Amino acid sequence: MTPQAQSLAAFFDLDSAAARKDGLAALEGTAALYGVKTLLTAAPALLQKSVGDSVADALKAALDIRIVDVMATAWNTRRDLMQYADRAKFPPDQVIDHALGKHEIRSTHKPRLQIVLDHSPLGPEIEFEIVVSLHLEAAVLRIQDARIMFARLGKVSGTGTIKCEGATLFTRATKAVTLPQTLSFGAGLPLATTTKVADAA
Amino acid sequence: MRLLVVLLVLALPFAAAYAADGDAETLVDFLTLAIAPEGEDGQTLIEVGKAEVEQSRLDAVIEKLPRGFLGLDLLNAKRSLDAGAALALCREACRANESCRDVSYVAPTNERGVGLCTLKRARVVENFGRMSPVVDEGTPVPEASESKPTAPEEDIAEEEVPPPELPAITPMRAHLPPPKNRELAEDVPAPPALPPIEVVDIGLPPRAIPTAPPRDITRPPPSMVAEPAPPPTVVADAEPPVRKRGLPLWLALGAIAVMIGGAMVYRRNYNARQRARLTTRLVSNGLDRQTVTIEGGDPAFSLKVVRVAANTNARIELIPKGAPA
Numbered sequence: 001m002t003p004q005a006q007s008l009a010a011f012f013d014l015d016s017a018a019a020r021k022d023g024l025a026a027l028e029g030t031a032a033l034y035g036v037k038t039l040l041t042a043a044p045a046l047l048q049k050s051v052g053d054s055v056a057d058a059l060k061a062a063l064d065i066r067i068v069d070v071m072a073t074a075w076n077t078r079r080d081l082m083q084y085a086d087r088a089k090f091p092p093d094q095v096i097d098h099a100l101g102k103h104e105i106r107s108t109h110k111p112r113l114q115i116v117l118d119h120s121p122l123g124p125e126i127e128f129e130i131v132v133s134l135h136l137e138a139a140v141l142r143i144q145d146a147r148i149m150f151a152r153l154g155k156v157s158g159t160g161t162i163k164c165e166g167a168t169l170f171t172r173a174t175k176a177v178t179l180p181q182t183l184s185f186g187a188g189l190p191l192a193t194t195t196k197v198a199d200a201a
Numbered sequence: 202m203r204l205l206v207v208l209l210v211l212a213l214p215f216a217a218a219y220a221a222d223g224d225a226e227t228l229v230d231f232l233t234l235a236i237a238p239e240g241e242d243g244q245t246l247i248e249v250g251k252a253e254v255e256q257s258r259l260d261a262v263i264e265k266l267p268r269g270f271l272g273l274d275l276l277n278a279k280r281s282l283d284a285g286a287a288l289a290l291c292r293e294a295c296r297a298n299e300s301c302r303d304v305s306y307v308a309p310t311n312e313r314g315v316g317l318c319t320l321k322r323a324r325v326v327e328n329f330g331r332m333s334p335v336v337d338e339g340t341p342v343p344e345a346s347e348s349k350p351t352a353p354e355e356d357i358a359e360e361e362v363p364p365p366e367l368p369a370i371t372p373m374r375a376h377l378p379p380p381k382n383r384e385l386a387e388d389v390p391a392p393p394a395l396p397p398i399e400v401v402d403i404g405l406p407p408r409a410i411p412t413a414p415p416r417d418i419t420r421p422p423p424s425m426v427a428e429p430a431p432p433p434t435v436v437a438d439a440e441p442p443v444r445k446r447g448l449p450l451w452l453a454l455g456a457i458a459v460m461i462g463g464a465m466v467y468r469r470n471y472n473a474r475q476r477a478r479l480t481t482r483l484v485s486n487g488l489d490r491q492t493v494t495i496e497g498g499d500p501a502f503s504l505k506v507v508r509v510a511a512n513t514n515a516r517i518e519l520i521p522k523g524a525p526a
Binding site (some may be wrong): 046047050051058064070077102103104105107112117118122136168 | 207472475476477478480481482483484485487488490492493494495496497510
């Protein structure tokens with residue numbers, strides 16, 4: 001996986017056996033998983049033991065979100081970047097490097113999982129809360145034709161938690177996030193319109 | 202047919218001789234008595250030998266005869282002896298003896314003044330087969346009364362009687378009856394003389410010296426009566442017999458490994474099937490309700506560099522903090 005393609009799963013280090021074991025142990029104490037296991041009492045022990053792994057695999061799939069996308073979404077919400085969406089004022093042949101000072105990006109989303117036994121839902125859906133905080137020392141965004149084409153990053157560090165029913169399953173301590181110094185967005189990220197940014201705000 | 206008749210005719214004499222020999226009872230002398238006159242009418246039997254006459258005893262008997270009777274006149278006397286009385290006396294003696302079967306009587310002569318009564322008994326014949334007496338041609342056949350035993354007898358052996366002299370062996374042809382066709386018999390050539398037998402030492406190899414005493418290898422005859430089975434012997438300390446393994450060790454271990462491997466494969470497949478029954482489906486990744494906020498980030502001033510692509514000249518603007526872009 002390239003640094004640019006680094007996902008939140010790698011951010012929380014879900015591939016680590018130790019982190020996974022601790023997270024599943026915490027998941028065992030949740031009411032949702034307890035109810036599911038109650039329903040699996042008559043099932044073979046192998047199925048009862050495989051519930052945690054199955055949920056962890058599904059959670060890993062839910063965290064397949066690139067960190068760069070989170071950052072881009074956050075930058076796209078800044079009001080000071082909306083002026084570059086005016087093509088009359090900033091024609092397409094004009095390149096703008098916009099510098100940002102120290103800032104923090106915070107992302108929160110709540111994926112939901114459903115345990116299925118023999119193609120039938122087993123118990124209620126399990127909802128997780130994933131919170132990611134990224135601390136950027138500086139960033140220079142290159143904007144052209146109302147799109148963010150490149151980004152040059154300073155030092156980036158991050159922290160985050162995964163919770164289920166208020167119980168913290170995974171926690172990532174604040175530490176550096178390995179990202180490339182220059183991020184390329186290909187054809188560019190279109191800047192959000194004023195209306196969207198206003199709604200997001 | 203004619204030849205058969207000739208053979209039958211030739212065989213008739215042999216059959217007749219065989220039948221006569223079979224019916225006759227061979228008798229041998231076993232006791233000789235001297236009949237000595239003791240008076241005008243009396244006669245006395247005196248034993249003078251068991252197998253044959255012993256001259257010393259006979260002389261003693263003659264010496265006992267009455268002088269007047271035995272005088273010179275006796276030899277020259279014309280006194281007739283009663284031979285019938287003497288023979289009767291001899292037969293009486295035979296009847297008194299259980300072993301006696303027949304008698305022979307020899308009348309007195311001028312040289313011997315007494316008569317001799319010889320008792321005969323049946324010869325104890327052992328199973329030597331039948332054999333007619335062998336007599337050379339021209340030799341007179343001895344009288345039956347003087348025939349001597351050809352087989353040893355118990356009584357004779359006890360008295361150490363010297364064996365009698367056997368007559369010379371004569372060919373069997375001499376004993377055959379004269380053939381009817383004399384010319385035919387003379388035409389038969391005599392058998393050729395056989396060469397003398399020579400004993401040649403061919404030097405046999407030395408006999409193997411036995412190293413162990415001979416062992417009786419004959420099997421005892423099976424018992425006709427069923428013997429009871431011997432009680433089983435219980436040996437406490439005896440080691441059990443070593444059983445030969447029927448399966449090599451490597452083959453047994455290989456079979457076990459194959460069975461274990463098969464069980465492991467089956468178990469793995471079973472577990473995979475069981476796990477496939479339980480899945481967790483991602484209902485929503487939550488991005489539709491994702492909230493992303495950016496805090497801070499506003500530097501003391503923002504640096505904006507505006508460059509035209511066609512023109513290398515750039516315009517740099519410093520935007521104070523909080524000023525609208």
